[in-house]
Amino acid sequence: MAFIKFAIVCCVLVSAVNCGVLLQGQRFAAPLAAPVATINTDYDPHPQYTFAYxxxxxLTGDSKSQQETREGDVVKGSYSVAEPDGTIRxxxxxxxxxxxxxxxxxxxxLIAPRPAVPVAAPFGAPAPIFG
Known part of the structure; x- marks a missing residue:
């Protein structure tokens, strides 16, 4: 029991020294000021854009499109893509x-069926010969 009390007293003394409580005569440097974050205030309060493609x-059968418009905080748009089964989503x-x-x-x-696209041969395999 005496050993536990001794260990606690030692821990308290070490903590007090680390905190600077027992070092009254020593001066410590003032803490550094926190960096001030700059806020970018260059923004458009009513953003607007329109795009489409x-x-x-x-050759590949790739068929897709998108269009979008923004007015302030309201965005409207649509996109479409040809599915593998030939339908348009x-x-x-x-x-x-x-x-x-x-x-x-x-x-x-349904749209016109996609043409077959030749698949590249794996690396090191002979290239296919097309008629």
Whole structure:
């Protein structure tokens, strides 16, 4: 029991020395001031943009498009992509601070079947010969 009391007293003394309580005559440097974060105030309070693109690649059968418009905090747009089964998937979406993100997915009619695309041979295998 005496050993435990001795160990506790030693721990308290070591802690007091580390905290500077027993070093009254020693001066410590003032803590460094925290760095001040700069805030970028160059922003547009009503951002606006519009963009669109369309890809129709007859060689690979890639078919996709997207268009989007932003007015302030309201974003509206849609995109479409040709599915492997030949249908067109179109997603029409809106996003705003009140309603969040909302999307409606539509599937369109079949399009022309995609042409077969040759697959590259694995590394080290002989290249295929096309007729």
């Amino acid at each position: 369309n890809v129709q690649d007859a 179109t997603v029409i979406y809106t996003a705003d601070p009140i309603n969040g993100f909302n999307a409606v997915v539509q599937r369109g009619p």
